[in-house]
Amino acid sequence: MQDTDALKDRLIAAISSAGDVESLEQIRVSSVGRKGEVSLLMRELGRMTPEERMVRGPELNALKDEVNLAISRRRDELAEAALQLRLSEEWMDVTMPGRTRRAGTLHPVSQVTEEVIAIFGGLGFSVAEGPQIETDWHNFDALNMPPEHPARQEHDTFYMHSDGNDGHPPHVLRTHTSPVQIRHMKSHGVPCRVIAPGRVYRADYDQTHTPMFHQYEGLCLDRDVSMANLKWTLEEFCRSFFELEGVELRFRASHFPFTEPSAEVDIRCSWADGQLKIGTGDDWLEILGCGMVHPKVLEAGGVDPDQWQGFAFGMGIDRLAMLKYGIPDLRAFFDSHVSWLRHYGFPPLDVPTLHAGLSRTGL
Numbered sequence: 001m002q003d004t005d006a007l008k009d010r011l012i013a014a015i016s017s018a019g020d021v022e023s024l025e026q027i028r029v030s031s032v033g034r035k036g037e038v039s040l041l042m043r044e045l046g047r048m049t050p051e052e053r054m055v056r057g058p059e060l061n062a063l064k065d066e067v068n069l070a071i072s073r074r075r076d077e078l079a080e081a082a083l084q085l086r087l088s089e090e091w092m093d094v095t096m097p098g099r100t101r102r103a104g105t106l107h108p109v110s111q112v113t114e115e116v117i118a119i120f121g122g123l124g125f126s127v128a129e130g131p132q133i134e135t136d137w138h139n140f141d142a143l144n145m146p147p148e149h150p151a152r153q154e155h156d157t158f159y160m161h162s163d164g165n166d167g168h169p170p171h172v173l174r175t176h177t178s179p180v181q182i183r184h185m186k187s188h189g190v191p192c193r194v195i196a197p198g199r200v201y202r203a204d205y206d207q208t209h210t211p212m213f214h215q216y217e218g219l220c221l222d223r224d225v226s227m228a229n230l231k232w233t234l235e236e237f238c239r240s241f242f243e244l245e246g247v248e249l250r251f252r253a254s255h256f257p258f259t260e261p262s263a264e265v266d267i268r269c270s271w272a273d274g275q276l277k278i279g280t281g282d283d284w285l286e287i288l289g290c291g292m293v294h295p296k297v298l299e300a301g302g303v304d305p306d307q308w309q310g311f312a313f314g315m316g317i318d319r320l321a322m323l324k325y326g327i328p329d330l331r332a333f334f335d336s337h338v339s340w341l342r343h344y345g346f347p348p349l350d351v352p353t354l355h356a357g358l359s360r361t362g363l
């Protein structure tokens with residue numbers, strides 16, 4: 001009896017001080033396991049007299065039961081403690097604000113394109129499109145620039161690969177949006193009032209030129225459309241776009257093979273402290289080319305020049321974005337630097353619109 005009590009006390013003490021499941025398991029193996037202390041004692045029962053066994057058997061069984069019970073209690077305690085520890089370490093404050101994710105921004109080119117479409121939409125113009133890989137004929141010949149025409153050289157054209165055996169000149173990356181004039185006349189006829197925004201390509205690269213940039217073309221044909229209509233349309237556009245009542249445009253006689261007469265248009269501006277201000281001042285900044293569509297161009301588009309006439313113009317979208325939003329370097333438009341896009345981009349749900357006012361609201 002004495003020895004079992006001492007053994008029991010020792011085992012129970014060891015069990016209750018076991019600090020983790022592994023040491024508890026070791027105690028179990030060395031006590032009630034197959035070769036454990038208690039098991040070895042029980043093995044001796046066989047060698048005892050029946051009387052001795054009557055006393056010793058229940059004693060040892062009780063010891064074994066107590067040890068097992070103590071072990072399972074301790075195991076529960078350890079499991080509970082481990083759970084509490086995890087719960088205290090892995091807590092989460094569900095009342096904290098969520099992690100904000102930055103929304104992407106609209107590129108200034110997309111924004112300005114939308115503004116241009118909205119303004120001309122209000123003037124009754126719809127949107128036309130043409131391919132960026134264009135035939136030599138649509139990009140040049142149909143626009144009154146036959147192969148030997150010197151104006152072709154001014155365009156720094158990118159040519160597509162051609163094996164030269166099909167008898168056609170190689171296709172080009174369109175150097176301007178003017179070929180859309182031809183495509184639209186051919187597909188929709190007259191009268192018409194369209195703008196055609198899109199990408200154009202020229203082999204040129206400096207602070208104000210990139211090999212790919214954006215233009216939009218305007219084309220308005222009817223029986224009696226005149227240069228006066230052109231002037232009013234462009235002034236109306238600039239008034240809306242730059243939000244300037246007294247906007248002043250200057251029409252300078254110029255030359256394009258596809259318009260006659262032709263003009264380049266400057267907008268009044270000033271430079272103060274390196275800042276460009278549109279609308280007032282003594283400087284002029286060129287913003288577009290335009291003119292009355294040349295009869296040969298109408299013919300190429302399948303339109304009878306004795307019945308129909310009208311104006312066309314071409315404006316740089318990137319240029320407009322630089323002017324309106326004060327962006328100094330055109331090259332950065334196409335570098336895709338995230339910090340630039342965040343700074344100059346427009347929050348998609350808070351873009352300037354015609355009805356809310358076109359000036360920037362998101363900053």
Ligand code: PHE
Pocket residue numbers: 175176177178217256259289290291312313314315
């Ligand atoms: N296509 C001309 C350019 O890219 C612009 C233009 C368009 C001029 C229409 C007159 C009429 O420079």
